[in-house]
Amino acid sequence: MDENILIAKNLVKTYTQRSGRFGFGSTQVKALNDVSISLTKGKTLAVVGESGSGKSTLARCLLQLQPLDSGEVLFQGQDLARLQPSALREMRKNLQMVFQDPFASLNPRMRVGEIVGEGLLIHDIGNAAEQQKKVLAMLKRVGLTEADMQKYPHEFSGGQRQRIGIARALVLQPQVVVCDEPVSALDVSIQAQILLLLKELQQEMALSYIFISHDLRVVRHIADDMVVMYRGQVVEQGAVADIYVRPAHAYTQNLLAAIPGKRVVSG
Amino acid sequence: MAVDLQTDHSAKSRPLLQIEHLSISSKKMPDRLLVNDVSFSIEIGKTTCVVGESGSGKSLTALAIMGLLSRQLQLNGGKVLFNDIDKGVVDLTRLDDESLRKLRGDKIAMIFQEPMTSLNPVLTVGYQIGESLATHLGLKGERLKNKIADLLDMVGIPPERANSYPDELSGGQRQRVMIAMSIACEPSLLIADEPTTALDVTVQAQILKLLSDLKSRMNMGMLFITHDFGVVADIADNVVVMFRGQIVEAGTREQVLGNPQHPYTKALLACVPDAEGTKQLRPIDYAWLADEGKEVAATGVVHG
Numbered sequence: 001m002d003e004n005i006l007i008a009k010n011l012v013k014t015y016t017q018r019s020g021r022f023g024f025g026s027t028q029v030k031a032l033n034d035v036s037i038s039l040t041k042g043k044t045l046a047v048v049g050e051s052g053s054g055k056s057t058l059a060r061c062l063l064q065l066q067p068l069d070s071g072e073v074l075f076q077g078q079d080l081a082r083l084q085p086s087a088l089r090e091m092r093k094n095l096q097m098v099f100q101d102p103f104a105s106l107n108p109r110m111r112v113g114e115i116v117g118e119g120l121l122i123h124d125i126g127n128a129a130e131q132q133k134k135v136l137a138m139l140k141r142v143g144l145t146e147a148d149m150q151k152y153p154h155e156f157s158g159g160q161r162q163r164i165g166i167a168r169a170l171v172l173q174p175q176v177v178v179c180d181e182p183v184s185a186l187d188v189s190i191q192a193q194i195l196l197l198l199k200e201l202q203q204e205m206a207l208s209y210i211f212i213s214h215d216l217r218v219v220r221h222i223a224d225d226m227v228v229m230y231r232g233q234v235v236e237q238g239a240v241a242d243i244y245v246r247p248a249h250a251y252t253q254n255l256l257a258a259i260p261g262k263r264v265v266s267g
Numbered sequence: 268m269a270v271d272l273q274t275d276h277s278a279k280s281r282p283l284l285q286i287e288h289l290s291i292s293s294k295k296m297p298d299r300l301l302v303n304d305v306s307f308s309i310e311i312g313k314t315t316c317v318v319g320e321s322g323s324g325k326s327l328t329a330l331a332i333m334g335l336l337s338r339q340l341q342l343n344g345g346k347v348l349f350n351d352i353d354k355g356v357v358d359l360t361r362l363d364d365e366s367l368r369k370l371r372g373d374k375i376a377m378i379f380q381e382p383m384t385s386l387n388p389v390l391t392v393g394y395q396i397g398e399s400l401a402t403h404l405g406l407k408g409e410r411l412k413n414k415i416a417d418l419l420d421m422v423g424i425p426p427e428r429a430n431s432y433p434d435e436l437s438g439g440q441r442q443r444v445m446i447a448m449s450i451a452c453e454p455s456l457l458i459a460d461e462p463t464t465a466l467d468v469t470v471q472a473q474i475l476k477l478l479s480d481l482k483s484r485m486n487m488g489m490l491f492i493t494h495d496f497g498v499v500a501d502i503a504d505n506v507v508v509m510f511r512g513q514i515v516e517a518g519t520r521e522q523v524l525g526n527p528q529h530p531y532t533k534a535l536l537a538c539v540p541d542a543e544g545t546k547q548l549r550p551i552d553y554a555w556l557a558d559e560g561k562e563v564a565a566t567g568v569v570h571g
Contacts, residue, residue, distance in 0.1 A: 050467040051438070158321075187320045187494055189551035192538030196550055214467055217497065220544035244544070258472035259542045261497025 005208050006039040006062070006095075006176050011071035013054075013061055031057040033232040035071075039176065044202070044209040046223035046240065048216060048255065054232040055212045056100075059180045062210065063095050064088055075176070093123050096169035100181040102161035106153040112139070112164055113149030119172045138171045139164075142197060159190035163197070170201060178210045183218060195222055216259050220244060228252045281350045282308035283456055283488035284332070289345035291327050291336065300343065302327050303512040309456065309505075311350075314482065314489040316499045316520075318535070319509035325492045326380075328509075329458050332490070333377055334359060334367045349375065352455065373403040376449035380461040382441035386433040392444045393419075393429025396451055403452050418447040422477060439470035446474070450481055457482075458490045463498065475502055496539045500524055508532050530555030 013032040018025070031054045039045045047055050060066040062073055064080050073080040075095065083091060096119075099105035106115055113135055120131040136146055142163040153161055162182060169177055179198070183191040199222060202209060213219050219226060219240065226243055228236040228251065236249040247253045291302040302324040309315045317325045330336050332347050347359040351374060359367065371377075376399075379385040387395060393415050400406045400414055416426035422443040424436075433441055442462060449457060459478065463471040479502055482489055493499060499506055499520070506523040508516040508531065516529040527533045530552075537549040 050469055188496065189320050189535060189538050192540070192548050193550040195540070196548060215540075216468065217540040217542050220542060221540040221548055240544075244542070254469060256542070258468040259497065260468070260471065260475070260495060261500035261539075261542075 003041045004038045005041040005075070006210075007074040008035065008037050008058075008062060009072050009074070011035045011058070011061055011073070012069045013057055013066070014069055030232045032061060032068075032071075035229075035232070035234050037227050037234070037237070039208050039210055040225065041208055042202075042206055043224040044211050044222055046211045046213060046219040046226040047229060048213055048219055048226060049229035050214060050255075052231075053229040055214075055229055056180055058229070059097070059178045059210065059212050063092070063097055063178060065097075090123075093119075093172050094175045096172060096174040096177050098162075098165050098169050098177060098179040098182045101185055102158050102165055103185070105165060106161060106168075108153055110152075111149065112144070112151055112153065112156075115153070115164060116149075116168045116171055119168065123172065125172070134171060135167075138167045141201070142167045142170075157190075158186050159193060162186065162190075162194055166194075166197065166201070170205065170207075173205060174207070176208050176210065178212070180212045181214070182211075184213065184215065191218070198222065216244075216255060228255070281356065283311045283350050284309040284490070285346075285348040285350075286328070286332070287346040287348065289328065289331060289347065290343035291324070291331055291340055292343050293339055294341050295339070297341070297343065301340070301512050302331070305345070305509070305512075305514055307505075307507050307514065307517055309488045309490055311455070311488050312482065312486040313504040314479075314491055314502050315505045315507060316491045316493060316503035317507045317509060318493060318496065318499055320494060320535075322511070323509040324512040325509050326460055329377070329460050329490060329492055332359060332458060333371060333375065334362070335377075349456070369403070372399040372449075372454075373452045374454055375456045375458065376452070376454040378442075378445050378449050378457070378459040378462045380464060382438055382445055382465065383433075385445060386441060388433055391430050391432055392436065396429075396444065396448050399448065399451050414451075418451055419444075421450075421481075422447045423473070439466055439474070442466060442470075442474060443477070446477065446481075450485070450487075453485050454487065456488045456490070458492075460492045461494070462491075464493070464495070471498075478502070496524070496536060508535070530558075
């Protein structure tokens with residue numbers, strides 16, 4: 001069944017940049033220039049491109065963390081861009097995000113139990129004991145222990161913090177998870193653990209991922225479909241397996257040629 | 268203090284840098300070795316890659332070569348023998364500050380990991396590149412300017428950007444400026460500490476190509492620190508794998524990547540995703556540590 005769970009149509013987002021002498025002038029930078037994507041239910045859609053290509057802006061605009069200039073984001077038949085703030089907050093239960101930097105995205109003054117449980121509190125799901133139970137089950141699922149609930153983020157390594165970030169996003173049992181470079185700040189050894197965890201959770205919880213990355217080796221392993229972005233525009237999209245074999249656009253060919261270690265490494 | 272150790276060997280046949288039994292610990296806990304009995308060497312005109320997870324001691328080893336260890340740390344022992352073509356072999360760990368300063372930036376240069384934080388934001392990049400030229404080679408005026416322009420040109424930045432400040436350049440350009448600074452005096456040894464980790468793949472490919480061109484053009488020896496096996500496969504001649512302060516495996520690129528012997532190297536290679544997507548991705552496995560523990564008990568050899 002190929003059902004699209006999230007569809008974005010003709011997204012446009014422009015930033016104003018100071019320029020000229022003393023920054024008195026200003027130029028318009030099109031971070032998203034008529035971008036349309038669709039995410040199939042239960043699949044992973046990778047968004048690749050170099051820094052400045054608009055990948056992260058796309059992630060934030062999909063979840064309405066940043067206002068769009070124009071375009072619509074359809075989820076369950078509703079346009080997220082037009083929802084009232086309260087309705088949008090209600091909808092966010094189903095749309096969660098895993099952030100790039102595990103060191104900056106967790107509140108240093110909150111205990112891990114509070115960080116993971118905050119979503120349940122906001123959406124008023126269950127009583128305190130049930131919330132506690134859910135948080136614990138989620139933490140155990142991502143490989144942490146009961147004792148970790150009382151700890152603060154600084155007591156954890158980068159990989160463990162990313163696990164906390166994943167638990168925080170998934171405790172609400174969302175349908176769509178946007179992962180903004182979830183493994184780029186981690187060592188290769190930890191990176192593999194997190195990728196495998198994300199894959200397992202996707203199958204268990206029937207999640208659909210939007211996976212933002214600039215590492216094409218990672219994308220090859222985790223994604224089903226991909227979108228290649230360049231200067232705010234989508235230059236190519238399709239199934240990962242096809243694009244890696246036959247990249248049509250010159251920029252995609254460049255990206256693929258730039259993957260390090262194509263020559264030797266055999267496991 | 269230049270110690271001429273073995274005069275009977277010609278300078279050219281000796282390795283460029285020889286690290287022997289290097290150990291580093293924090294001053295407060297001298298028993299806990301952060302780098303434990305590390306020995307390897309770098310040949311003239313070859314690249315040695317040091318691979319390992321964070322905390323494995325790869326950056327500390329590099330800093331110890333340069334004599335840049337922070338004050339909280341101490342060298343517990345070992346030698347760092349640098350083969351200076353003009354002056355013979357010197358032990359870098361025994362040099363006084365003044366002679367070390369003369370070597371640094373001239374014969375031995377370093378590229379740091381973070382191009383955003385390792386440049387001085389209030390000085391133009393031209394000035395920062397010229398600093399070592401003025402100090403070590405005594406260049407001045409027009410000749411200095413021309414040399415800076417040449418260097419910028421060599422790393423692929425338009426020479427007129429010499430008057431730009433670091434914040435006016437992109438991440439890739441800043442890293443190129445760092446490279447221009449480090450090769451300014453044509454060092455015989457270049458230490459690169461994860462020079463491409465913060466960069467995009469396309470920019471990374473350019474930088475790696477640039478470094479390998481420069482290496483062959485200037486016959487430079489290179490110590491390249493990374494945790495990306497893809498990069499290792501592209502540029503290394505020799506590979507050293509570190510784990511918790513110790514070397515677990517060392518050899519040529521073909522040996523280490525093609526036929527890894529140590530279980531840690533195998534585990535590390537198994538968690539690198541490949542571009543074809545055919546390889547089964549496996550999480551890192553420390554089961555071998557338990558096995559090694561038994562072996563240690565049996566043979567009576569103590570690992571830190």
